[in-house]
Structures are given as structure tokens and as C-alpha cells.
Amino acid sequence: MMKCIEVDDLLEAHIDGDLAAGLSRRVGEHVATCADCRKKLELALSIAEELRSLPVQECPERVFRSVLKQIQPESRRRFRRLMPDLSQLRPRLVWGLTCSLAAAVLILITFSLYPPSQWFKGGQPHYTPQEIAQAKKEALLAFGYVNYATSRTQSILEEQIIPAAVLRPLKIGIEAVTESIKKGENS
Amino acid sequence: MKEIQFERVVRQYKDLIYSYAYYFSGTREDAEDLTQEVLLRIWQSLDSIRVGPTKSWVSKVTRNLCIDWARRKRTRLDSPISLEARNRDEGLRAPLVEPSAERADLRRRIEGAIARLPEKLRTVIILREIGDLKYEEISQVLDMPLNSVKSYIHRGRRLLRERLRALYEDQYLRRDLDDEMY
Numbered sequence: 355m356m357k358c359i360e361v362d363d364l365l366e367a368h369i370d371g372d373l374a375a376g377l378s379r380r381v382g383e384h385v386a387t388c389a390d391c392r393k394k395l396e397l398a399l400s401i402a403e404e405l406r407s408l409p410v411q412e413c414p415e416r417v418f419r420s421v422l423k424q425i426q427p428e429s430r431r432r433f434r435r436l437m438p439d440l441s442q443l444r445p446r447l448v449w450g451l452t453c454s455l456a457a458a459v460l461i462l463i464t465f466s467l468y469p470p471s472q473w474f475k476g477g478q479p480h481y482t483p484q485e486i487a488q489a490k491k492e493a494l495l496a497f498g499y500v501n502y503a504t505s506r507t508q509s510i511l512e513e514q515i516i517p518a519a520v521l522r523p524l525k526i527g528i529e530a531v532t533e534s535i536k537k538g539e540n541s
Numbered sequence: 542m543k544e545i546q547f548e549r550v551v552r553q554y555k556d557l558i559y560s561y562a563y564y565f566s567g568t569r570e571d572a573e574d575l576t577q578e579v580l581l582r583i584w585q586s587l588d589s590i591r592v593g594p595t596k597s598w599v600s601k602v603t604r605n606l607c608i609d610w611a612r613r614k615r616t617r618l619d620s621p622i623s624l625e626a627r628n629r630d631e632g633l634r635a636p637l638v639e640p641s642a643e644r645a646d647l648r649r650r651i652e653g654a655i656a657r658l659p660e661k662l663r664t665v666i667i668l669r670e671i672g673d674l675k676y677e678e679i680s681q682v683l684d685m686p687l688n689s690v691k692s693y694i695h696r697g698r699r700l701l702r703e704r705l706r707a708l709y710e711d712q713y714l715r716r717d718l719d720d721e722m723y
Contacts, residue, residue, distance in 0.1 A: 365702075366695035398702050404651055405670040405698070413559035417573050418551060421580040425547075448545075 356384045361391050365398045453503030460496035461528065464489065490535045497528045543587055546594075550583055554599045557672050561600070564667045565607045567656030575610055579603045597681040600672060604664055604682060611660075654704050662697035669694055 361384045367373050368381045385391050468489040555576070562575035582602055583594065590598070655666060661683070668674045668682060679690045 363699070366698045367691070370691070370695070372691055372695070394702070397706060398698065401651075401698060401702050401705060404647070405666065405701075408564075408648070408651070408671055410556050410671060411560040411563045411572070413555040413576055414573065417559070417576050418555060418580070421551075421577055421584070424581060425584050 355387075356380050358384075358388060358391055361385065361388070362394060365391075365395055366402075369395075369398055369402055450503050453499055457496050457499035457503060458524075460492065460499065461524075464492050464496060464531070486535065486538060490532070493528070493531050493535060497532060500525065500528065543584075546587055547584055550587075550594050550599070551580060554594075554596065555580070557596070558599065558603050560671050561603045561667050562607060564652065564655050564671055565663060566610070567653065571610070575603075575607060578610070579606050582606060596672075596674065597678045600668055600674065600678070600682045608660065650705065650708050651701070654701050654708075657704070658697055658700060662693055662700060665690060665693040666697040666701075 361381055364373060364377070364381050368378055371378070373381065385395050468485075558579050559572055559576045562579070563569060563572035566572055566575060579599075579602055583599065586602070587594070655663060658666065664683065665679055668679045669676075674682070676687055676690050680687050683690065685693075
């Protein structure tokens with residue numbers, strides 16, 4: 355039979371099931387016959403239960419706000435204004451913004467390389483057919499990017515991030531460009 | 542993007558960090574200061590870590606800063622927290638569900654007993670019981686073998702039992718315990 359002092363050392367491990375089967379059985383036998391150790395076991399069980407029920411403490415919002423004030427204050431404010439509810443928008447938002455930026459850059463390049471005023475001279479194409487084909491290809495590619503980005507993000511881009519006032523003229527501009535290219539090719 | 546990663550870490554782990562700091566220090570005032578310190582350290586470390594922050598990593602940072610904080614305050618890690626601080630803290634306590642007076646008293650005593658445990662025993666108890674970390678995760682946080690983690694948890698609970706037994710001898714608490722046991 356085990357001694358009380360030995361059992362006392364093993365009660366927590368016994369409760370957690372971390373003892374070898376033989377040792378656990380011997381602890382159980384001792385507890386069954388010793389009122390003092392039984393009380394200790396009951397207290398150990400109560401404490402284990404009480405510990406498990408201790409609540410996770412909710413971090414006050416002011417702690418986070420205080421940290422935000424300390425880290426890169428200016429960029430942080432800009433960042434928050436741009437992305438009001440980041441936790442919900444993040445994956446689509448990042449993808450959409452990336453595509454939109456890429457499309458915008460492509461459009462700008464297209465316009466700077468092939469300004470509309472120089473497309474035709476006296477009814478005759480100023481550029482070679484290869485150049486026009488290349489311009490058309492790039493413009494359509496840019497248009498495709500915008501379409502793709504819009505289809506991926508839809509309302510998020512239009513309603514929350516990029517105002518319709520920016521998107522709509524952009525689309526109209528691209529359509530006008532592609533239309534002009536088509537006309538130029540036909541003539 | 543660093544801001545996005547930081548925001549994700551904060552949303553995911555701020556309660557774990559704050560809970561650890563609260564049960565470690567024993568007061569909400571200190572817990573708030575410590576949580577701020579940990580969050581700032583995480584922000585500074587985000588550039589240098591290779592993989593995304595894990596629960597174990599966040600726990601480790603929190604534990605290290607709690608130990609530094611205790612050293613700075615020139616308090617022994619296993620010394621009792623000041624009664625004055627705990628009393629002052631009572632005014633800040635705002636539990637979501639108001640427990641009975643007896644239950645609240647018992648819980649307060651248990652929280653006090655946890656805050657008075659030696660540092661390593663306190664850490665394993667907080668990580669296991671409040672942080673809900675697995676033995677393997679605690680083993681990573683403390684850089685110790687799995688069996689040692691289990692042993693520390695058992696020793697921590699045994700020490701709590703010894704210390705709380707004296708408290709249970711108080712007539713009022715003993716009656717409360719008897720009601721639950723039988």
C-alpha cells in the first residue's frame with residue numbers, strides 16, 4: 355500500500371491520466387481507503403475545474419488604440435482611411451487594387467506611346483499597321499485587366515474603395531480608345 | 542504588407558496576450574502596460590521573422606517581456622503581489638457575467654494564488670489553462686521537454702492546492718466547496 359505522502363505527490367498526474375496504469379490503480383486503491391487523501395483528491399479536482407473555467411480576459415480597445423498611435427502615426431491614419439474594414443475586405447481588396455493599378459499603368463503607357471492626336475494624319479495612318487496592331491493589343495489587354503479586376507471585386511471597388519466617379523470615366527475612356535483603334539484599322 | 546499582418550496578429554492574439562499579462566501580474570493596470578509593450582515588440586519584430594507569427598511565438602514574446610517587466614519593477618517573480626494593487630484593481634474589474642459573491646471571492650483568491658506562483662509554474666499554468674496551449678506548444682515556448690512541461694503543470698496545481706487549502710479552511714469558503722462536492 356502506498357503512503358499518503360507518495361499519493362499526495364501524484365494526485366494531479368492521476369487526475370490528468372499521466373500515470374502508468376499500475377501506478378494509477380495503486381493511487382486509486384489508496385484514495386478509496388484513506389479519507390484524508392480522498393479530501394485532497396476532491397480539492398485537486400475542484401482546483402483543476404476552477405482553473406479550466408478561468409475566463410480569457412478581453413483586451414480593452416484603448417490598449418490597441420494606444421499602440422496604433424505609437425506606430426507610424428501618419429501612414430497608419432492614411433492606411434485606415436483607405437481600408438475602413440480590413441478584416442472583411444482584405445483578400446479581394448488587395449487583389450482588386452493590384453489589378454486596377456496594373457491596368458491604370460498600362461493605360462497610361464498606351465496613351466503616352468500612342469497619343470490619339472497622332473494616330474492619323476490627313477486620313478492616312480501615321481503609324482505602320484504593326485504599330486497600330488501593337489497599340490490595339492495593349493489597349494485591349496488593359497481593358498481586359500480592368501474587366502477582370504471589376505469582375506473579381508465588383509461592388510467593393512465601385513462602392514467602397516474607388517469611387518464611381520473615377521471608374522466610370524476610365525471605362526468610357528478605354529472604350530473610346532478601342533473604338534478609335536477599330537475605326538482606324540477599318541479605314 | 543506589415544500593417545495587415547500586424548492587424549491580423551492583434552485581432553488573433555490580443556486577448557491571449559492580455560490574459561497572460563493579467564494573470565501574470567495580477568492587476569489590470571499592469572496588464573494593459575504589458576500588453577502595449579508586447580504589441581509594440583511584435584510590430585518591431587514583424588520585419589525580421591521568417592514565417593508568420595504563431596501562438597507559440599507570441600506566447601514566448603509575451604513571457605519574455607513579462608519577466609523583464611518583473612525584473613524592472615525589482616520584484617521577485619514569486620513574491621506576493623501587493624494587496625494595495627489588487628484592491629485598486631478591483632475597481633476596474635468588469636466581468637461579462639456577474640458571478641455569485643462566493644464564486645467571485647473564490648475566483649479572486651485563485652487568481653491571487655496563481656500570481657504568487659514561482660514564475661515557471663505560473664507560466665505553464667497560464668499557458669495551459671487560460672491560453673489553452675497544447676503541451677507541445679508550451680514545450681516550444683519554454684524550450685523544455687514535454688515531460689518537464691507536464692511535471693511543471695502538476696507541480697503548479699499541487700502548489701495551488703496546498704496554498705488554497707488554507708483558504709478553504711475558512712468556514713465560509715469550506716461551505717461553498719462542500720456544496721459543490723456533495
